[in-house]
Amino acid sequence: MYCTNCGNSVDVNAIACMKCGANPKIHRKYCGNCGNSVNDNAEVCTNCGVALPSSMHAQGSMAMGQKDWLTTLLLCIFLGEFGIHRFYTGHTAIGVVQLLTLGGCGIWALIDLITIITSSFKDAQGYPLYKK
Ligand SMILES: [Zn+2]
Numbered sequence: 454m455y456c457t458n459c460g461n462s463v464d465v466n467a468i469a470c471m472k473c474g475a476n477p478k479i480h481r482k483y484c485g486n487c488g489n490s491v492n493d494n495a496e497v498c499t500n501c502g503v504a505l506p507s508s509m510h511a512q513g514s515m516a517m518g519q520k521d522w523l524t525t526l527l528l529c530i531f532l533g534e535f536g537i538h539r540f541y542t543g544h545t546a547i548g549v550v551q552l553l554t555l556g557g558c559g560i561w562a563l564i565d566l567i568t569i570i571t572s573s574f575k576d577a578q579g580y581p582l583y584k585k
Pocket residue numbers: 456457458459460461470471472473474475477
C-alpha cells in the first residue's frame with residue numbers, strides 16, 4: 454500500500470511511514486491503494502475508486518480519538534506523576550500504574566513528556582495527538 458500522508462510506498466502492516474513518520478492509514482492526502490494524490494474532500498479515490506478513510510480534520514470532532522497535543526503536554530508537565538495525561542489519551546491501565554508508582558518515580562512521566570514534545574506520543578487508538 455501507499456502512505457496516505459505522503460504517497461510513499463509502505464508495507465501493508467506498517468504502523469508508521471518510513472518517510473514521513475505518520476500513520477500511513479489514517480490520512481487522505483494520497484490513496485492508500487494506488488498512491489494517487491486525492492482531494493481532501495473526496496470520499497473515494499478518483500483513480501481507482503476505493504473509499505478513503507474518513508477525515509478527522511474535515512469532521513472537526515474528537516470522534517476519531519484525536520486528543521489535543523497541548524492539553525496532553527500540559528497535563529504531563531503538571532500532573533504527569535499521576536498519569537493524568539495517560540487517562541486523557543485513553544491509556545487508562547497505564548494511567549493507573551503511573552498513578553500508583555507516581556509516574557514510575559517521575560522517570561516514566563519524564564519519558565512520556567519527551568515523547569509528547571517530539572510528537573511521537575499516540576493515544577489509545579493509535580492516533581497521533583492533534584496539534585492546532
Ligand atoms: Zn508517509
